[in-house]
Amino acid sequence: MALLKEDKRVLIDLRYVESATAAASLILFAIVNRAQLLKGSSDYATFRLPHRERNPDGYRWIVKTGLARALKSGSRQKLEELSKDQNFFQSSDQPSEHVFKTIAMLQSKAQFNTPQLRLLAGGITEAALNVSHHAYDDPAYQDQLEIMGKRWWQCAWFDPESDTVFFIIFDLGIGVFNSLRSGTSAASLPSSIQEEVSVLNDSFKLGVSRYKDKPERGRGSEDIKSPIHQNCSQMEKLLVYTGRASYVYSKYGESVGGAAGHLVQYMPGTLVQWQLSPNRRGGNDSDKHS
Incomplete structure (x- = not known):
């Protein structure tokens, strides 16, 4: 600020x-x-x-x-x-249009197989829609939204040496804690890191949604995790940072903790990062893990 x-x-x-x-x-x-x-x-x-x-x-x-x-x-x-x-490095406030361009860019370089590409597209789409639906849902952002929209910033590239795709999406919104804790303002801080960790952990449980009156919601976290397969390489992982909490998902399972070791100070908004190894063997094996 x-x-x-x-x-x-x-x-x-x-x-x-x-x-x-x-x-x-x-x-x-x-x-x-x-x-x-x-x-x-x-x-x-x-x-x-x-x-x-x-x-x-x-x-x-x-x-x-x-x-x-x-x-x-x-x-x-x-x-x-x-x-x-x-x-x-790119930025947008138009999920459907920009996600399509991002997926096309990554596919032109990494050549994912069809099931893996579909899962990656679903994960990136969900992350972008989360920004559009939740990240700036606070009156404090009204003036900003009129100028720049519900904007996110991203970094996406393919490293041919390690055969690895990286995609990071970041917003400067209210963060996961304030999004799931209805009634809190963008300026409020949780009472402890442990409280933030608990809320972030809950956000990755199937069925959890800020829309508590809509039981059909709450599958977004599964879409975000789905590009990381159960049989993936050691290189693949999903990282989420928000506030003072971090979430990691890989072939070894998932872990949630305080992000103090990674971040010097409070992280505004939410950062989501995928690190993926394209699977070029084809076939439908990856459908088992969707």
Whole structure:
């Protein structure tokens, strides 16, 4: 929120950054881009970037990944251009349209088999719809929504060396705790990390939904978990961070705990990350795990 409170242009110096995780890069993109959109200026934040020769590692993480370009995409038109050019970093507030583009981009590079592609599409669609239906369901966001919509930010790419697909989606909304604890405001904090962990754990139980009067709801968590197969490789996993809680799902099962070891401070909104190994053997074996 500090960026939004500034009445002058902000300079962010990244020249000496030598490495950056995809999740951290995406969070930076989201926070900067939100400020740019709400301030109505792509030039609201300016950047000093790593030099190719003086800091080759930093240049690779910040510039070659497309993060630098994304950080300068402070308008709807420039964000649409990121999608058109298949930049790793993108943003949208249109689930049905943008999810289709994302799946097509990943499939063109990773070549999932049909069952696995269907499960991945279902998981990404559910995550995007969660943003649209729940993430900003609080009066505190009304003014923001009129300008930038129910927006999420994402990072998606295929690493051919490890034969692994990564997809991360992040929103700056109320988070899982406030979404499931009806009556709490976006500004409220749970009394303890243990309370957050408990709520996040409950959110991944079949049948749990904020719509308690609609028993047919509550299958979204299964859609989000379904791209991770029971017979998947050790590389595959689902990670969810929200507030001060984290959730991990892999071939070894699921675990929920405090995210203090991963996150320095309270995580606004919700971050969901899939790490997948494309299964090219074909057939319908993957249907067993849908």
